Amino acid sequence: MKSATDKATSTKQIYLTRRSPNYWRVTFDNPPLNIFGPEAILQMKEIMAALETDEHVKVVVFDSAVEGFFLNHSDFLGKLDDLTGLPSGPTGLQAWPDILARLPRAPVVSIALIRGRATGNGSELALACDMSFASREKAILSQWEVGVGLVPGGGPMARLPRLMGRGRALEVLLGADDIGGDLAELYGYVNRSLPDAELDGFVDGLATRIASFDKRAIIDIKRLANANSLPSDVEIGAGWDACIASIVRPAAQERIKTLIERGFHKSGDVEERLGYYIGQLGR
Amino acid sequence: MKSATDKATSTKQIYLTRRSPNYWRVTFDNPPLNIFGPEAILQMKEIMAALETDEHVKVVVFDSAVEGFFLNHSDFLGKLDDLTGLPSGPTGLQAWPDILARLPRAPVVSIALIRGRATGNGSELALACDMSFASREKAILSQWEVGVGLVPGGGPMARLPRLMGRGRALEVLLGADDIGGDLAELYGYVNRSLPDAELDGFVDGLATRIASFDKRAIIDIKRLANANSLPSDVEIGAGWDACIASIVRPAAQERIKTLIERGFHKSGDVEERLGYYIGQLGR
Amino acid sequence: MKSATDKATSTKQIYLTRRSPNYWRVTFDNPPLNIFGPEAILQMKEIMAALETDEHVKVVVFDSAVEGFFLNHSDFLGKLDDLTGLPSGPTGLQAWPDILARLPRAPVVSIALIRGRATGNGSELALACDMSFASREKAILSQWEVGVGLVPGGGPMARLPRLMGRGRALEVLLGADDIGGDLAELYGYVNRSLPDAELDGFVDGLATRIASFDKRAIIDIKRLANANSLPSDVEIGAGWDACIASIVRPAAQERIKTLIERGFHKSGDVEERLGYYIGQLGR
Numbered sequence: 001m002k003s004a005t006d007k008a009t010s011t012k013q014i015y016l017t018r019r020s021p022n023y024w025r026v027t028f029d030n031p032p033l034n035i036f037g038p039e040a041i042l043q044m045k046e047i048m049a050a051l052e053t054d055e056h057v058k059v060v061v062f063d064s065a066v067e068g069f070f071l072n073h074s075d076f077l078g079k080l081d082d083l084t085g086l087p088s089g090p091t092g093l094q095a096w097p098d099i100l101a102r103l104p105r106a107p108v109v110s111i112a113l114i115r116g117r118a119t120g121n122g123s124e125l126a127l128a129c130d131m132s133f134a135s136r137e138k139a140i141l142s143q144w145e146v147g148v149g150l151v152p153g154g155g156p157m158a159r160l161p162r163l164m165g166r167g168r169a170l171e172v173l174l175g176a177d178d179i180g181g182d183l184a185e186l187y188g189y190v191n192r193s194l195p196d197a198e199l200d201g202f203v204d205g206l207a208t209r210i211a212s213f214d215k216r217a218i219i220d221i222k223r224l225a226n227a228n229s230l231p232s233d234v235e236i237g238a239g240w241d242a243c244i245a246s247i248v249r250p251a252a253q254e255r256i257k258t259l260i261e262r263g264f265h266k267s268g269d270v271e272e273r274l275g276y277y278i279g280q281l282g283r
Numbered sequence: 284m285k286s287a288t289d290k291a292t293s294t295k296q297i298y299l300t301r302r303s304p305n306y307w308r309v310t311f312d313n314p315p316l317n318i319f320g321p322e323a324i325l326q327m328k329e330i331m332a333a334l335e336t337d338e339h340v341k342v343v344v345f346d347s348a349v350e351g352f353f354l355n356h357s358d359f360l361g362k363l364d365d366l367t368g369l370p371s372g373p374t375g376l377q378a379w380p381d382i383l384a385r386l387p388r389a390p391v392v393s394i395a396l397i398r399g400r401a402t403g404n405g406s407e408l409a410l411a412c413d414m415s416f417a418s419r420e421k422a423i424l425s426q427w428e429v430g431v432g433l434v435p436g437g438g439p440m441a442r443l444p445r446l447m448g449r450g451r452a453l454e455v456l457l458g459a460d461d462i463g464g465d466l467a468e469l470y471g472y473v474n475r476s477l478p479d480a481e482l483d484g485f486v487d488g489l490a491t492r493i494a495s496f497d498k499r500a501i502i503d504i505k506r507l508a509n510a511n512s513l514p515s516d517v518e519i520g521a522g523w524d525a526c527i528a529s530i531v532r533p534a535a536q537e538r539i540k541t542l543i544e545r546g547f548h549k550s551g552d553v554e555e556r557l558g559y560y561i562g563q564l565g566r
Numbered sequence: 567m568k569s570a571t572d573k574a575t576s577t578k579q580i581y582l583t584r585r586s587p588n589y590w591r592v593t594f595d596n597p598p599l600n601i602f603g604p605e606a607i608l609q610m611k612e613i614m615a616a617l618e619t620d621e622h623v624k625v626v627v628f629d630s631a632v633e634g635f636f637l638n639h640s641d642f643l644g645k646l647d648d649l650t651g652l653p654s655g656p657t658g659l660q661a662w663p664d665i666l667a668r669l670p671r672a673p674v675v676s677i678a679l680i681r682g683r684a685t686g687n688g689s690e691l692a693l694a695c696d697m698s699f700a701s702r703e704k705a706i707l708s709q710w711e712v713g714v715g716l717v718p719g720g721g722p723m724a725r726l727p728r729l730m731g732r733g734r735a736l737e738v739l740l741g742a743d744d745i746g747g748d749l750a751e752l753y754g755y756v757n758r759s760l761p762d763a764e765l766d767g768f769v770d771g772l773a774t775r776i777a778s779f780d781k782r783a784i785i786d787i788k789r790l791a792n793a794n795s796l797p798s799d800v801e802i803g804a805g806w807d808a809c810i811a812s813i814v815r816p817a818a819q820e821r822i823k824t825l826i827e828r829g830f831h832k833s834g835d836v837e838e839r840l841g842y843y844i845g846q847l848g849r
Contacts, residue, residue, distance in 0.1 A: 129733075130732075130733065130740070131733050131736055132733060145500075146496050146497070146501060149497035149499070149500045151503045151504055152504070157507035157508040157510075158510075160508070161511055161512035162512075162731065162732065163731040163732065163733065164471070165445065165446040165471050165512075166387075166413075166445065166446065166508065166509075166512035167412070167413065167415060167446065167471075167473070168471065168474050169508055170413045170414055170505065170508055171414050171474050171489075174413070174414075174493055174496070174501060174504060175489055175492065175493065176496070185752075186475075188733075188734065190733070191733050191734050191737050206741055209741065209743075209845045210740055210741065212845065212848030212849050213712050213715070213740070214712070214715035214817040214818070214821075214848070216815065216817065217711070217712045217715045217716060217717055217817070217818070218712060218740060220717045220808045220812065221712055221718070221723055221740060222736065224717070224723035224801075224808060225723040225726070225727050227724075227804070228724060228728060228801065229727035229728075229731075229735070231511060235507075235510060235511065238507060238510070239507050246500055246503065249499065251497040251500070255497075279492045279495065282496060282497070428783070429780070429783045429787055432779070432780035432782070432783045434786045434790070440787060440790035441793075441794060443791070444794055444795035445795075447754070448728065448730065449670075449696075449728065449791065449792075449795035449796070450695070450696065450697050450729065450754075450756070450757050451697075451754065452795070453675070453696045453697055453791055454697050454757050456787050456791060457675055457696070457779070457784060457788065458772055458775065458776065459779070460775075469751075469758075514794060518793060518794065521790060521793070525786045525787075525790060529782075529783055529786065532780075532782065534780040534782065535780070538780075562775045562778065564778070565779060566778050
């Protein structure tokens with residue numbers, strides 16, 4: 001494999017580390033906010049292909065090197081064409097939903113280690129992982145999009161009701177508020193929330209354990225569980241199309257503009273307490 | 284719209300209040316027990332039509348003005364024909380299941396604010412809402428029907444397993460016991476249970492927040508989440524048919540008669556601790 | 567009915583007790599480990615047929631007479647042909663998955679009372695029951711199979727994601743660790759975990775309550791809830807086939823052999839802390 005992360009360029013935002021041939025880590029490192037733009041999608045695409053084709057990897061942990069942010073929303077300062085112009089993937093879906101549709105079907109166990117904000121793309125990635133564990137004190141999950149008149153594009157309408165039931169899913173999606181570790185655990189948004197001091201050890205222990213098991217048995221079990229728990233690519237695609245359609249509407253454009261004026265996309269309170277600030281936009 | 288609640292008649296049981304063009308409240312007010320008979324269904328039908336067609340409403344909260352009862356079971360003192368003779372609705376289902384099939388698909392976010400007993404119809408309405416929040420101390424949810432030999436008619440066999448998994452759903456349906464706020468939250472029967480003193484403020488805050496968001500984005504998100512989380516009308520109809528068939532069976536008629544003799548349909552202990560009393564009928 | 571448990575033979579491993587015509591108990595009693603081999607499957611098959619055909623039984627509770635073990639894994643010292651050579655059942659599935667496919671559809675409410683380890687078959691039986699209640703202190707649930715390179719055969723890939731969502735299901739299946747009462751309740755693996763001293767009384771009270779209700783209403787409610795919550799027989803069959811295929815692979819044979827050398831299939835630490843020991847095999 002020739003990974004984006006092997007290139008020594010200034011745009012490197014995602015690091016792939018092989019703790020062993022069986023156990024990989026993928027670390028989001030785009031300070032200060034871990035915003036997730038088109039370049040990051042391209043890097044994820046190469047990592048996705050590696051996870052699908054490597055014969056040895058059994059488990060991959062996604063984590064962050066950026067204080068306060070696991071993985072953040074899309075880049076709203078760039079051009080929309082930079083996102084929608086990315087080549088489609090093997091599923092026929094556009095680049096980001098393509099990756100999210102493939103990750104749960106990949107022959108490797110994916111685990112999200114969530115410390116800091118998992119906003120928008122970050123939440124969507126966690127939901128596409130096979131498991132997720134959150135810092136009780138420091139994790140915040142958020143599908144914030146409706147707050148600026150957007151429809152989320154990476155599948156949460158498809159995944160959240162299956163995970164936590166319709167009522168709690170609609171609260172996450174339509175309340176669009178910041179959700180901390182305790183509530184995320186109660187709702188089943190994550191597998192479990194652990195005390196921050198225990199999170200790294202727990203996830204590393206679980207990943208090491210799974211990496212010691214037989215890959216063929218892992219694949220068969222995952223494939224059979226997937227049969228009744230995954231949305232179709234068509235359903236994921238419908239969500240993406242609704243997202244793209246929503247971005248260009250005046251209601252969204254105006255709210256995004258106002259939010260940027262208030263400090264969105266910059267280090268500070270708006271990014272840290274996004275749930276609060278989107279609740280002020282339409283009043 | 285010309286609503287049933289606009290008519291000043293002595294039979295008015297449901298009040299519609301517009302806190303703003305975007306945020307409505309629907310209040311059940313049929314003291315002393317908030318029993319839900321055919322007249323209330325007709326009033327709900329008009330409110331349902333208004334929720335579907337109004338261009339401005341984004342969120343509706345259902346609550347109660349009757350101490351101790353959010354919304355109660357059907358009227359067992361009236362004639363069955365008064366219920367089954369109501370005209371069918373647009374879905375082709377009879378009046379009550381028609382309303383419950385339409386509410387989750389309506390272009391408005393529905394929230395149940397549960398204080399007091401949500402027995403039978405009350406539980407069914409809460410399950411058809413997009414979200415529900417309960418008083419930790421004062422909410423009681425109950426699908427009590429099997430206790431008198433009945434099958435519930437308003438969809439809980441279709442909704443509960445999707446919401447909380449098959450095992451807990453069957454306990455609710457076949458144990459038929461009173462379920463308080465803590466257990467309702469643990470099982471995901473409601474989104475959350477809150478301390479009674481905080482419930483009104485929390486729900487009002489959430490409703491006000493959602494009412495500030497863009498209606499088009501709300502509708503698209505709800506539509507996409509519905510695609511994988513709602514039962515079909517056929518499934519709802521099958522439950523209704525089983526309910527109607529069960530009412531006329533001697534096993535049900537005898538148990539209902541005995542329960543009425545013990546105080547059912549009157550203010551007092553039987554209505555307040557229905558779970559206990561139905562457990563005594565068949566011994 | 568003429569049950570296997572009516573035969574006074576030295577191989578009797580499962581006892582059927584009729585507390586009343588409406589309320590039966592089925593007790594696993596194969597000391598010291600409650601291992602579940604082909605003979606036990608035959609005994610369960612007769613009990614299954616009785617549950618399906620008896621006109622009076624409304625509720626059955628499965629429990630254990632063996633200290634420390636609710637119901638354990640398959641017999642790995644016997645020949646595979648003794649298992650796969652059992653005659654298929656009415657569903658067309660092999661004997662064990664046939665029983666597990668029929669139990670949730672049977673016209674009787676099944677409740678698992680879990681005290682001690684529910685490992686492999688024990689977890690699968692609990693998942694096929696309509697409800698399950700666990701000892702908070704003494705229950706341990708485990709789908710341990712991937713730890714020895716096996717795919718579980720009795721349906722957990724089909725049932726767990728529907729019960730607790732995909733993420734937690736994959737953790738149970740691919741982490742393969744021992745899961746105690748608290749976590750089992752949090753994940754919805756069981757309906758509830760109760761203090762050990764209260765468990766028997768609670769389950770007996772619930773079973774007695776359900777046994778007092780009308781059988782016809784029970785059946786109709788269960789049938790309608792099943793319509794949206796059960797996997798197809800084909801899905802159960804696919805899991806079974808993957809299990810049988812996995813057993814003969816060298817990866818599994820070697821791990822099982824090593825585990826037996828370390829104390830598997832004997833009273834002691836390996837059986838009691840199986841989750842720990844399978845985590846050591848591949849390192």
